[in-house]
Amino acid sequence: MPKNKKPAGGRPAKNFEPRYGAKTSYQDRKRRDADGPSRSADSRPGSKSPNHRGYRAEPAKAPAKRRWTAQERAGRDEARGIRSQAGGASAKGHGDRAPRSYDDRPRRDDRPARSYDDRPRRSYDDRPARSYGDRPARPHDDRPRREDRPARSYDDRPRRDDRPARSYDDRPARSYDDRGGRPSHLDRVDRDDRRSFGDGRPSYRSDDRPRRSYDERPSRDDRPRRDDRPARSYDDRPRRSHDDRPARSYDDRPRRDDRPARSHDDRPRRSYDDRPPRRDDRPHRNDGPNRSDWSATPARDKAHEDRVDVVHERLQAEAIQADNVAGTGFGDLGLGQNIVKALADLGAASPFPIQAATITPILEGKDVLARGRTGSGKTIAFGAPLVESVLRAQAGQRREFGRSPKALILAPTRELALQIDRTIQPIARSVGLFTTQIYGGVPQARQVGALKKGVDIVIGTPGRIEDLVDQGKLDLSEVRIAVLDEADHMCELGFFEPVQRILRHTAEGSQKLLFSATLDREVAGLVDEFLVDPAVYEVAGEDQDSGTIEHRVLIIDHRDKAEILGSLVDREGKTLVFARTRAYAEMLAEQFDDAGIHAVALHGDLNQAKRTRNLERLTSGRVNVLVATDVAARGIHVDDIDLVIQADAPDEYKTYLHRSGRTGRAGRSGTVVTLVTRQRRRRMTELLDRAEIEAPFDEVRLGDDLIEELAGRQVDPVA
DNA sequence: AAAAAAG
Numbered sequence: 001m002p003k004n005k006k007p008a009g010g011r012p013a014k015n016f017e018p019r020y021g022a023k024t025s026y027q028d029r030k031r032r033d034a035d036g037p038s039r040s041a042d043s044r045p046g047s048k049s050p051n052h053r054g055y056r057a058e059p060a061k062a063p064a065k066r067r068w069t070a071q072e073r074a075g076r077d078e079a080r081g082i083r084s085q086a087g088g089a090s091a092k093g094h095g096d097r098a099p100r101s102y103d104d105r106p107r108r109d110d111r112p113a114r115s116y117d118d119r120p121r122r123s124y125d126d127r128p129a130r131s132y133g134d135r136p137a138r139p140h141d142d143r144p145r146r147e148d149r150p151a152r153s154y155d156d157r158p159r160r161d162d163r164p165a166r167s168y169d170d171r172p173a174r175s176y177d178d179r180g181g182r183p184s185h186l187d188r189v190d191r192d193d194r195r196s197f198g199d200g201r202p203s204y205r206s207d208d209r210p211r212r213s214y215d216e217r218p219s220r221d222d223r224p225r226r227d228d229r230p231a232r233s234y235d236d237r238p239r240r241s242h243d244d245r246p247a248r249s250y251d252d253r254p255r256r257d258d259r260p261a262r263s264h265d266d267r268p269r270r271s272y273d274d275r276p277p278r279r280d281d282r283p284h285r286n287d288g289p290n291r292s293d294w295s296a297t298p299a300r301d302k303a304h305e306d307r308v309d310v311v312h313e314r315l316q317a318e319a320i321q322a323d324n325v326a327g328t329g330f331g332d333l334g335l336g337q338n339i340v341k342a343l344a345d346l347g348a349a350s351p352f353p354i355q356a357a358t359i360t361p362i363l364e365g366k367d368v369l370a371r372g373r374t375g376s377g378k379t380i381a382f383g384a385p386l387v388e389s390v391l392r393a394q395a396g397q398r399r400e401f402g403r404s405p406k407a408l409i410l411a412p413t414r415e416l417a418l419q420i421d422r423t424i425q426p427i428a429r430s431v432g433l434f435t436t437q438i439y440g441g442v443p444q445a446r447q448v449g450a451l452k453k454g455v456d457i458v459i460g461t462p463g464r465i466e467d468l469v470d471q472g473k474l475d476l477s478e479v480r481i482a483v484l485d486e487a488d489h490m491c492e493l494g495f496f497e498p499v500q501r502i503l504r505h506t507a508e509g510s511q512k513l514l515f516s517a518t519l520d521r522e523v524a525g526l527v528d529e530f531l532v533d534p535a536v537y538e539v540a541g542e543d544q545d546s547g548t549i550e551h552r553v554l555i556i557d558h559r560d561k562a563e564i565l566g567s568l569v570d571r572e573g574k575t576l577v578f579a580r581t582r583a584y585a586e587m588l589a590e591q592f593d594d595a596g597i598h599a600v601a602l603h604g605d606l607n608q609a610k611r612t613r614n615l616e617r618l619t620s621g622r623v624n625v626l627v628a629t630d631v632a633a634r635g636i637h638v639d640d641i642d643l644v645i646q647a648d649a650p651d652e653y654k655t656y657l658h659r660s661g662r663t664g665r666a667g668r669s670g671t672v673v674t675l676v677t678r679q680r681r682r683r684m685t686e687l688l689d690r691a692e693i694e695a696p697f698d699e700v701r702l703g704d705d706l707i708e709e710l711a712g713r714q715v716d717p718v719a
Numbered sequence: 720a721a722a723a724a725a726g
Contacts, residue, residue, distance in 0.1 A: 412722065440724050463724040494722065580720060604722060630721055651720085 333359040335388050342430035343384060346423065352377035357537040358513075359385045367512045367534035369487075369527070371519040374661020375637070376539065378515045382409075382483050383424040386513070389481055390456055391431045399432070403454040404478040408506060410499060411485045414439040414461055414608060415615055416635040420485060421459045428457055438474065440464040441608030448473050462490075462498040469505055476505040486634045487514035488522040488654070496525065503530055517661060518654040549664035550671045551695035552710065553684055558677050560702050565647055566595050567702075568673065569625045571711040574618060574641045577627040578659050580648035588647060589627040599625035602632050633658045637665060643710070646674040649683075653690035660693075673710055 330340045330351055343349075351359065354372035361368055362385035372378050390406045409424070411417040417439050425435045436450040438460030447464070451474055458465070458474070468474035482503055484490045490499050503512070503526075512530050514523055519538075527534065556564055569575050569592055579585040582603040592599035600614040600623050611631075618626040619638050626632070627647075633655055641663045650656045656674075663670025674695075676684045681697065688695055700706050705715045 414723085461723055463722095465724095467724050489722090492722090498723075582721080633721090 328356055330355075330359075330384065333385075334363045335359065335384055336391070336431065338430040339384055339388055339427055342427045343380065346380070346426060348377070348380055352381070353539040354378060354537070355381040355384070357539070358382065361535045361537075362386065362511075362513060363388060365389070365511055367531040369514045369519055369523070369531075369534050369536045370516075371536075371538035372515070372517060373539070374517045374658060375665035376517070378485070378517070379420055379423045380427075382485075382513050382515055383420070384427055386457070386481050386483065387424065387427045387431060387433060389511075390428075390433060393480065394433075394456070399434075399454065399456070401454050402452060403456070404475040405436075405451075405455050405458040406478055407457045407481040407483075408465075408476060408479045408502075409457065409459040409483040409485065410462060410465070410490060410502065411459070412461065412489050412495065412634060413631050413636075414441060415602075415611065415631070416485065417460050418612070419635065419637060424457065424459065433457060435459055438465050438468060440467075441611075444468070444473075462495060462502060466498050466502055469502065476502070477507055479506040479510055481511045481513065482506050483513040483515065484523075484526070485515050487516045487526070488518050488520055489516065489634060491522045491526055500526070500529070518657055520654075548667060548669045549660055550669070551660065551674075551688070551693050552671065553674045553676060553688075553695050553697045554706070555678055555681055555697055555699040556675050557701070561647070561675060562591060563702055564675065564700070564707060565645065566592060566597070567707050568643075568645055568711050569599065570595075570597050571624075571643070571713065573624065573643060573712065574621070574638065575625045575643045575645060576618070576632065576638070576641050576662050577625065577645045577647055578633065578650075579627060579629060582629055584648070585627045585629050589625075592625055592627070597625055598623045599627055602626055602628040604629065604631055630655060630659070632662065636662060638662065639665070640668065641665075642668070642670050643712075644670065644672045646672070649674050649676045649680060650687070653687050656687060656691050656693070671710065 328351060330343055330348070331337070333351060333356065335343075348355075352372075354370060354376050358368050358370050358381045362382065368382075370378065370381060372381065386407050386409070393406060409417075409420055411420055417437055421435055421437050428435050433456040434450075434454070435457040436447060436455040436459070438447050438451075438458055440461060440463045444464070444467075448468065451458075451468070458476075458479075465474065469476060484499065489495065503510075509532075512526075512534075514526070514531070514534075516523075554564070565577070565588065569577060577585075577588060577599075579588055582605045585601050585603045586605070589599045589601035600617055602611055602614050606614070614623075614626065615632070615636070615638075617623040618641075630650075635658075644660055644663045646656075646659060650659060660670075660672040663672060672695075674684065684697075698706055708715045
């Protein structure tokens with residue numbers, strides 16, 4: 001049975017069917033798992049072919065499917081030999097069930113549910129049928145109307161732009177309304193999910209993780225190698241782990257500058273001896289002893305640690321004073337009229353400081369590193385000039401059918417990619433350029449279809465982008481501008497390598513833009529390989545603490561936690577609760593819901609439709625409480641969240657900054673409440689230190705007035 | 720631990 005996968009793998013069409021079957025059948029899955037060689041054999045090629053799923057070769061390929069199914073059946077019987085003996089009718093039963101299962105459970109999510117309680121099962125039976133049958137088709141039908149590929153879809157897209165301002169909330173809202181214009185039903189489904197989720201998922205997860213992490217592990221080996229050359233980031237790492245034993249996880253960048261010498265002496269040298277710089281054999285723009293990429297200060301490049309320090313200094317040096325930009329308009333910065341108009345429609349009348357700083361250098365083609373605090377307008381800061389640049393590069397040329405994208409924007413989460421597109425698409429459309437989103441969790445067909453027609457700007461997450469590149473469906477060779485949003489995050493362990501590979505697919509010497517509220521030396525590796533003499537910007541005097549956010553830390557007894565949380569979220573106004581794990585996020589949402597406080601969850605164990613829908617529910621105000629993992633920590637913009645609660649304190653100061661940045665956006669006020677137990681108090685203090693945030697610590701118990709106050713409720717004077 | 724492809 002490994003065979004029928006491999007040979008089929010040659011041709012996508014052939015390949016597709018068997019895989020589809022294999023994937024959708026729970027039985028098969030189990031069989032494969034039980035079958036060692038088979039699993040390992042198909043784990044490799046399997047990584048590509050499943051992508052054909054969702055393609056609709058289905059009816060046409062019926063024979064192929066049958067053939068495969070027969071083999072599969074044989075394999076199953078083999079693998080199930082033991083079981084067959086145990087339970088008499090099992091063989092036949094399976095045989096019968098198998099074909100049905102193809103129809104029934106295309107979706108992973110169903111499976112867990114089915115095996116458990118009855119109610120969920122019923123609702124799931126409804127849903128899968130609907131969602132699978134419909135979902136691939138419907139969303140497409142709703143929006144671009146695929147049938148008329150060329151003409152209609154082009155008509156459609158512009159249509160979206162008709163409501164530029166609106167478009168922020170529109171897209172998700174509409175599509176979900178369409179899909180399930182039955183709110184009450186959805187609610188129910190939601191809850192059911194939550195229930196089934198806890199039980200069902202773990203097994204999948206545990207299966208998945210290991211595999212993936214193995215893939216990644218080699219990446220560690222790369223790191224050091226990568227670092228050898230510049231040895232720069234090596235400085236960072238050792239230092240981190242040594243100095244900060246207690247506070248290791250936070251330690252990060254800010255303080256590092258203090259003691260560069262020590263770690264530098266030790267490690268880097270060794271690393272140079274150990275491994276020849278791998279990257280030297282590749283065309284390395286920044287390579288060479290006198291490359292002055294970060295520093296651009298020749299005098300400083302004598303030693304790498306100096307360069308590192310210079311980076312930091314330079315960050316300061318390039319800081320923009322907010323008042324320097326007063327009175328400057330977007331037009332003055334070099335953006336065309338249409339774009340200026342589109343920006344105005346988006347509510348951006350005049351540039352924020354970070355925008356005023358970066359637009360010009362980006363238009364000049366410079367590589368840019370930019371740091372602007374959460375909610376400071378970074379998306380437009382790179383988006384507007386990016387559109388302008390693409391436009392200029394295409395001036396006078398016809399936009400051909402099937403043209404390859406000229407710009408790429410990478411984001412760490414799908415929601416963020418979507419949100420970025422919602423900002424950039426109207427800007428792009430105002431000058432006749434097309435964007436498309438490329439992210440996982442949804443069928444590929446529509447994305448591939450858009451690429452076939454030709455797009456100018458691709459916005460997406462690394463996984464799917466790399467996937468489509470590998471499949472030859474996405475050509476990045478003409479990408480002359482690449483943006484990394486949340487760049488520091490994109491340089492973390494699981495992200496760095498895919499990002500690196502993707503960037504290598506872009507045009508030689510393509511312009512790179514790195515943005516983040518917490519841009520730090522985590523990006524050094526990327527900068528070394530990909531950026532040439534980058535300009536570095538940040539907005540002066542705009543540290544996170546200068547904002548409009550009030551920070552509070554509540555010292556609590558662990559046993560009171562659930563009730564305190566319940567009390568805090570029982571309020572008017574939008575509340576975003578952060579939990580460390582998916583399961584806990586799910587649990588809390590359920591807890592709140594059970595207590596009569598309508599709440600939804602957002603985390604990676606939900607399918608993309610639910611993720612998008614739940615986030616949209618908060619945005620639209622249909623629900624006031626969203627419980628999320630760190631999937632929502634970065635970049636997500638919801639206008640009026642006035643309370644952020646960290647049910648679990650973050651481990652990293654950067655995470656704290658990003659989470660709390662979900663409130664107090666664009667000058668609004670907001671409160672961040674972090675719950676910690678007494679034991680963690682010290683760590684919390686250190687973390688806040690690093691974040692440069694001042695927050696009072698209060699010991700609270702159930703029913704304390706402070707909780708009432710923070711929730712915005714009247715404190716009963718009698719009590 | 721979470722996220723990111725699919726499973």
